[in-house]
Amino acid sequence: MRYLKNAWYVAAISREIKQGELLSRKLFDQKMIFYRTSAGRPVAMMDRCPHRFAPLSMGRVEGDEVVCHYHGLKFDCTGSCTHNPHGDGKIPNRAVVTTYPTVERFGLVWLWAGEPEAADPDTIPPYxxxxxxxxxxxxxxxxxxxxxxxxxxxxxxxxxxxxxxxxxxxxxxxxxxxxxxxxxxxxxxxxxxxxxxxxxxxxxxxxxxxxxxxxxxxxxxxxxxxxxxxxxxxxxxxxxxxxxxxxxxxxxxxxxxxxxxxxxxxxxxxxxxxxxxxxxxxxxxxxxxxxxxxxxxxxxxxxxxxxxxxxxxxxxxxxxxxxxxxxxxxxxxxxxxxxxxxxxxxxxxx
Amino acid sequence: MRYLKNAWYVAAISREIKQGELLSRKLFDQKMIFYRTSAGRPVAMMDRCPHRFAPLSMGRVEGDEVVCHYHGLKFDCTGSCTHNPHGDGKIPNRAVVTTYPTVERFGLVWLWAGEPEAADPDTIPPYxxxxxxxxxxxxxxxxxxxxxxxxxxxxxxxxxxxxxxxxxxxxxxxxxxxxxxxxxxxxxxxxxxxxxxxxxxxxxxxxxxxxxxxxxxxxxxxxxxxxxxxxxxxxxxxxxxxxxxxxxxxxxxxxxxxxxxxxxxxxxxxxxxxxxxxxxxxxxxxxxxxxxxxxxxxxxxxxxxxxxxxxxxxxxxxxxxxxxxxxxxxxxxxxxxxxxxxxxxxxxxx
Amino acid sequence: MRYLKNAWYVAAISREIKQGELLSRKLFDQKMIFYRTSAGRPVAMMDRCPHRFAPLSMGRVEGDEVVCHYHGLKFDCTGSCTHNPHGDGKIPNRAVVTTYPTVERFGLVWLWAGEPEAADPDTIPPYxxxxxxxxxxxxxxxxxxxxxxxxxxxxxxxxxxxxxxxxxxxxxxxxxxxxxxxxxxxxxxxxxxxxxxxxxxxxxxxxxxxxxxxxxxxxxxxxxxxxxxxxxxxxxxxxxxxxxxxxxxxxxxxxxxxxxxxxxxxxxxxxxxxxxxxxxxxxxxxxxxxxxxxxxxxxxxxxxxxxxxxxxxxxxxxxxxxxxxxxxxxxxxxxxxxxxxxxxxxxxxx
Ligand code: FES
Ligand code: FES
Ligand code: FES
Missing domain, CATH: 3.90.380.10 (Naphthalene 1,2-dioxygenase Alpha Subunit; Chain A, domain 1)
Structure with a gap:
């Protein structure tokens, strides 16, 4: 689909994103999960485990991390794998989930759909x-x-x-x-x-x-x-x-x-x-x-x-x-x- | 789809088409509306407003005319726009709805799917x-x-x-x-x-x-x-x-x-x-x-x-x-x- | 779809295939019918009449044969047409239904998806x-x-x-x-x-x-x-x-x-x-x-x-x-x- 990538979009109303719970929502044809860290920061992540592609929304939040339901890989709020319960526990290079920059403002969670380094909160609309x-x-x-x-x-x-x-x-x-x-x-x-x-x-x-x-x-x-x-x-x-x-x-x-x-x-x-x-x-x-x-x-x-x-x-x-x-x-x-x-x-x- | 264009097709049973009411029916992949004028003539028209493409079947019949539900354009039974309630009220050139020749015969409403000028009622089957x-x-x-x-x-x-x-x-x-x-x-x-x-x-x-x-x-x-x-x-x-x-x-x-x-x-x-x-x-x-x-x-x-x-x-x-x-x-x-x-x-x- | 053709696949549990009844099941994108002859042999056949393509699963079993619901052609368990109730009753050359080799073993009906002449029961898994x-x-x-x-x-x-x-x-x-x-x-x-x-x-x-x-x-x-x-x-x-x-x-x-x-x-x-x-x-x-x-x-x-x-x-x-x-x-x-x-x-x- 055709859409503006380097832009802020509202992903959710603040109250929709909770600690300890996963919200699953598709944006721009991409299923994403949303949850809130213990520090209150909203996290946006692709809803797909990099191992065998189970939706992470089938899993659960543990503290600030997401645990995949299928084989238990854990990911932190940057999308990095922090725990592999399999074999010697080494983390494979590909075990990374794409995350999206978010900013919470005006009771809304804004998501940056484009290049992360270009995400400037000052360009959020002046509401x-x-x-x-x-x-x-x-x-x-x-x-x-x-x-x-x-x-x-x-x-x-x-x-x-x-x-x-x-x-x-x-x-x-x-x-x-x-x-x-x-x-x-x-x-x-x-x-x-x-x-x-x-x-x-x-x-x-x-x-x-x-x-x-x-x-x-x-x-x-x-x-x-x-x-x-x-x-x-x-x-x-x-x-x-x-x-x-x-x-x-x-x-x-x-x-x-x-x-x-x-x-x-x-x-x-x-x-x-x-x-x-x-x-x-x-x-x-x-x-x-x-x-x-x-x-x-x-x-x-x-x-x-x-x-x-x-x-x-x-x-x-x-x-x-x-x-x-x-x-x-x-x-x-x-x-x-x-x-x-x-x-x-x-x-x-x- | 492949079909014979210069031909009469039954669009409806006469009793299905009423004064003051819109019948919506798709023929040859094209949604159409049907209604009956105060003189009793059945009208067949594309079910799409030429402004913003709202289905005319969401609108209503007023007398012999159809009013679009979304922004109120009115069309007569020839598909010509007769009233534009916006701005200076000038009728835009493109504000025309395609209509189809119809003949009512044998308790049926026959529609000509092809070139209007070729529509000859004598070629309606001898029923x-x-x-x-x-x-x-x-x-x-x-x-x-x-x-x-x-x-x-x-x-x-x-x-x-x-x-x-x-x-x-x-x-x-x-x-x-x-x-x-x-x-x-x-x-x-x-x-x-x-x-x-x-x-x-x-x-x-x-x-x-x-x-x-x-x-x-x-x-x-x-x-x-x-x-x-x-x-x-x-x-x-x-x-x-x-x-x-x-x-x-x-x-x-x-x-x-x-x-x-x-x-x-x-x-x-x-x-x-x-x-x-x-x-x-x-x-x-x-x-x-x-x-x-x-x-x-x-x-x-x-x-x-x-x-x-x-x-x-x-x-x-x-x-x-x-x-x-x-x-x-x-x-x-x-x-x-x-x-x-x-x-x-x-x-x-x- | 991509699949191994010269291979045995389980088509049904033996008890699912009965005398006098048609089981309809799609395998490899192809609808098939299954029934059991009076001698107890399971038959697998394409679920499509070669006349006008009515699904044979709409028909019925008569003895060891299948009768098409639409115009009554009869087929035996090799897929050959045995009876044409129309006109002079001659069997048209094309009146043949594709059948599939089956073997019943271990309480299961195994179907060979590939070249019939290559179907070797010895290659059924040793269960x-x-x-x-x-x-x-x-x-x-x-x-x-x-x-x-x-x-x-x-x-x-x-x-x-x-x-x-x-x-x-x-x-x-x-x-x-x-x-x-x-x-x-x-x-x-x-x-x-x-x-x-x-x-x-x-x-x-x-x-x-x-x-x-x-x-x-x-x-x-x-x-x-x-x-x-x-x-x-x-x-x-x-x-x-x-x-x-x-x-x-x-x-x-x-x-x-x-x-x-x-x-x-x-x-x-x-x-x-x-x-x-x-x-x-x-x-x-x-x-x-x-x-x-x-x-x-x-x-x-x-x-x-x-x-x-x-x-x-x-x-x-x-x-x-x-x-x-x-x-x-x-x-x-x-x-x-x-x-x-x-x-x-x-x-x-x-
Ligand atoms: S699919 Fe997520 S850990 Fe295997
Ligand atoms: S869409 Fe019909 S008047 Fe605007
Ligand atoms: S479709 Fe089967 S006999 Fe005609």
Whole structure:
């Protein structure tokens, strides 16, 4: 599959990776295991024993090491074999498991898919907003999508679809499609956005506005960053003028990581600035949003994936509409980055 | 897949296509939608929105138009986009959906798979017998078969198999196989047939004969027409002489339309000349026949399809028997027609 | 698929093949039927009618013959067509079904996969031990494994895995892995073995030893023979000295026959020298062992097969351990035998 190798991808939500337990997850067509050392560091390793290729996920964690189920080889968190219970116990040269650089940040475990020496934590997306506020004001979600990750970027970048396929929680009432969205190229990111007045405010915000069920000014701004990390900053206000000083806001971080060419791990982190101390509302909100993606977006993008088969979007020759310049530019930027890697002969560890 | 393009195929039974509802069905590897305009005309259209390729079958009918579920493009029954709710509302050139010529005749919706300008309703098979009599004397059936459509033509054209695999309803008691069937080539059709005396008359007819459970003369004549439409005219009589003036008869129209190379839409319309006013018997008879195909023929032809994989029948080098000249000639005729289309560069719209 | 053609493979346990009944089983990617003549001879035949390719397994046995379900052709146990109920009844030249030489020996039906004229019963493995003793001292088992047959040979040849993945019945308590197993090349067979003292004797033997739950000397010797037939001779004793005169012993014959490149028929025959007259124990023992393979080995080798996909073991570049010289030599010997057949242009009948 074609993907950007020298890049950070979200491999898991922090809470998914535990001490003493193995999480098995396929990324970029490669099965990997994840566990957490006693010092709390998340480890990512190919899910394959170098002896007879039993999946390490069938084995177990012992302290900071992984033990293969089949013949008991032990590996430390660098992938080196530390114990061979066979014969004279000498460690064969090939008894090494590929590991992947990881960094834990913003409650997420980021994995570097490319050359380990190029892994620079400073290039992890600047999602500090996630950490800005109490735990009860931020929600984490995960679903699996049966489509290529770029189809999800198309979906999030062109929010005009919200006018059509979504229910009351993120209701936009037909206000986005008629607009030509603002749209700007920032080199390593692309930003698109809409502003509008909604007679019946969006479900997310309505109850918390000064005057529910009466018109409010809304905005939404989507920021894409290669390979496929996006922030949807959305808000509503009833204050006078054009400002958003008193706006109710949600910053929804959408991070798409390829599982295969035709399936994607979809992570979401939603941080809001209202009712931030309510754990129950917090959980309901993230679950409601994930439910909306699962029930309303997922069937459409999966069906599109089936229609496309192994053709590219260009080979399909789409009829583009007013909301498409954003997603089209994102695809172009990513394609250029991947082409450059191919030219430079950059190889992933996998 | 290889199929005859400039030809009429049954796409659906008329009652399957309704106003205000979308029927989704794959023909020739292509997903299509079907609906009925307010004027009652059946519409056939590719099941793919030209914008982002959402299946139109996920959308809805509004009046005579189809609305895409994902971003709301509207298409009329010619496939032209009539409404773009995005930006300035200009209709992009590529916003067109391929449609297919249809004609409704004999309670069936016929679809032309080839060049639209060549679609001549006069070439629809002459199945007027279907309309000849009361509604309670004709039954319509549909099943899906997991095999190439030509395997069903082989099955119907060589009815000697009825001696072996079928139960009492269409019992022929071993009378067909020993015969060398009559068989004649009429250019665009092939006819084969058998005549015999059966001690215990065929289950279909027995109860309605003057003297049930006593010998009757039977006949069956099968007429094949490219690509894969067949009529099985079957009857029984106890009158003196060689005539069939008083015969109980059933004209069973078998129409096979490829879904994929390895699966087929199998339509049947059965018109009889006895007990024509009995709606209950009518339903029981067609259901009994479809049940027989589903339980007795379908498993065999599906197993044969599995055995054949992607080999042609010639590559499999069959040992032919007395009943095979009919099916062999039909395959040859169809192959020649398809070869001629390929030579002439005829392309389907799909 | 790549396999040794001129060789005997176990096709079935004798009791699986019955008079008047068809057993359908795929060997080497080819579906076959098996039945037993009135004289008791097991017949093996391609599961495909030469007329229209209906599986003969859909038909029935009549006396010593098979009748095709679809149009009633009859075949005798040599695959010759003996009856054609169609037309003048002449038998077409192509109406022949491929049969395979079989020999029934040791309660097993052996099939020769290669050139019929080369089928020499003297080359069936010398498993006389199976017949040596009462019926209640021998158990037969069969399971299907979702892996290439050579992965099972790897598993059985390197019994060090028993230290890790198996439960109490065949518990070896970590005594095998630390040893460099004895290992010898006998031309057409490879033998490997271990000797050890176990504090808590193996579950199979413990209750029958003079002093249960106290240390016993154990041995296990594995003999492989191409293509994939193996004997595991395992025993335990508490007598003085180094001998095994009073040892409790089990001779477990493991016979692997490819179904496809990625699935295997796994047969086991276990003959023991203790409690040989107990039918209930006999059944419990073989069932316990098959259960252990099914629950403890099968998931691992199936997972390894998935990891390997269509790569060979050499392409995967394994890190070999002390127990691997045995399995590696078996693979080499088999590869050489297959290469030689390819050089000699030997073709299977299939
Ligand atoms: S496969 Fe892991 S130790 Fe053998
Ligand atoms: S996919 Fe149909 S309108 Fe966008
Ligand atoms: S397929 Fe066997 S007799 Fe016709």
């Amino acid at each position: 500090e907003a996630i950490d800005d506020g109490p735990e009860t004001g931020v929600g984490y979600g995960y679903i699996k999508m049966e489509c290529n990750y770029e189809l999800i970027a198309d979906n999030v970048m062109d929010l005009s679809h919200v006018d059509f396929i979504h229910g009351p929680l993120i209701y936009t009432g037909g206000n986005l499609a008629p607009q030509k969205p603002a749209f700007s190229d920032h080199g390593d990111s692309v930003v698109t956005g809409w502003n509008w007045v909604q007679q019946q405010p969006m479900g997310l915000f309505n109850d918390f506005l000064p005057q529910p069920d009466t018109p409010a000014r809304h905005f939404v701004q989507v920021t894409w960053r290669a390979p496929c990390n996006m922030v949807v900053h959305v808000g509503a206000t009833q204050e006078d003028g054009n400002g958003y000083d008193e706006a109710l806001e949600s910053r929804d971080h959408h991070m798409m990581t390829p599982e295969t060419e035709y399936s994607t791990h979809y992570f979401m982190v939603s941080r809001r600035n209202y009712l931030v101390d309510n754990a129950e509302y917090n959980e309901g909100k993230i679950n409601g949003m994930m439910q909306a993606f699962l029930e309303e977006d997922a069937p459409v993008v999966a069906a599109i994936q089936k229609e496309m088969g192994d053709l590219t979007i260009d080979e399909m020759r789409p009829a583009y509409l007013a909301g498409d310049p954003g997603p089209v530019l994102c695809r172009k930027k990513l394609a250029r980055l991947i082409d450059r890697e191919i030219d430079e002969g950059i190889m992933a560890t996998a | 007027e017998a279907i309309d000849d009599g009361p509604e309670t004397g004709v039954g319509y059936g549909y099943i899906k078969m997991e095999c190439n459509y030509e395997l069903i033509a082989d099955n119907v054209m060589d009815l000697s198999h009825v001696d072996f695999i079928h139960g009492p309803l269409i019992y022929t008691g071993g009378n067909l196989a020993p015969q060398k069937p009559a068989f004649s080539d009429h250019g665009d059709s092939v006819v084969t047939g058998w005549n015999w005396v059966q001690q215990q008359p065929m289950g279909l007819f027995n109860d309605f004969l003057p003297q049930p459970d006593t010998p009757a003369r039977h006949f069956v004549q099968v007429t094949w027409r490219a690509p894969c439409n067949m009529v099985v005219h079957v009857g029984a009589t106890q009158e003196d002489g060689n005539g069939y003036d008083e015969a109980l008869e059933s004209r069973d129209h078998h129409m096979m339309t490829p879904e994929t190379e390895y699966s087929t839409h199998y339509f049947m319309v059965s018109r009889r000349n006895y007990l024509v006013d009995n709606a209950e018997y009518n339903e029981g008879k067609i259901n009994g026949m479809m049940q027989a195909f589903l339980e007795e023929d379908a498993p065999v032809v599906a197993a044969i399809q599995k055995e054949m994989g992607d080999l042609t029948i010639d590559e499999m080098r069959p040992a032919y028997l007395a009943g095979d000249p009919g099916p062999v000639l039909c395959r040859k005729k169809l192959a020649r027609l398809i070869d001629r289309e390929i030579d002439e560069g005829i392309m389907a719209t799909a | 006389e031990a199976i017949d040596d003793g009462p019926e209640t001292g021998v158990g037969y088992g069969y399971i299907k494994m979702e892996c290439n047959y050579e992965l099972i040979a790897d598993n059985v040849m390197d019994l060090s895995h028993v230290d890790f993945i198996h439960g109490p019945l065949i518990y070896t308590g970590g005594n095998l892995a630390p040893q460099k197993p004895a290992f010898s090349d006998h031309g057409d067979s490879v033998v490997t073995g271990w000797n050890w003292v176990q504090q808590q004797p193996m579950g199979l033997f413990n209750d029958f030893l003079p002093q249960p739950d106290t240390p016993a000397r154990h041995f296990v010797q594995v003999t492989w023979r191409a293509p994939c037939n193996m004997v595991v001779h395992v025993g335990a004793t508490q007598e003085d000295g180094n001998g095994y005169d009073e040892a409790l012993e089990s001779r477990d014959h493991h016979m692997m026959t490819p179904e496809t490149e990625y699935s295997t028929h796994y047969f086991m025959v276990s003959r023991r020298n203790y409690l040989v007259d107990n039918a209930e124990y006999n059944e419990g023992k073989i069932n316990g062992m098959m259960q252990a393979f099914l629950e403890e080995d099968a998931p691992v080798v199936a997972a390894i097969q998935k990891e390997m996909g269509d790569l060979t073991i050499d392409e995967m570049r394994p890190a070999y351990l002390a127990g691997d010289p045995g399995p590696v030599l078996c693979r080499k010997k088999l590869a050489r035998l297959i290469d030689r057949e390819i050089d000699e242009g030997i073709m299977a009948t299939a």
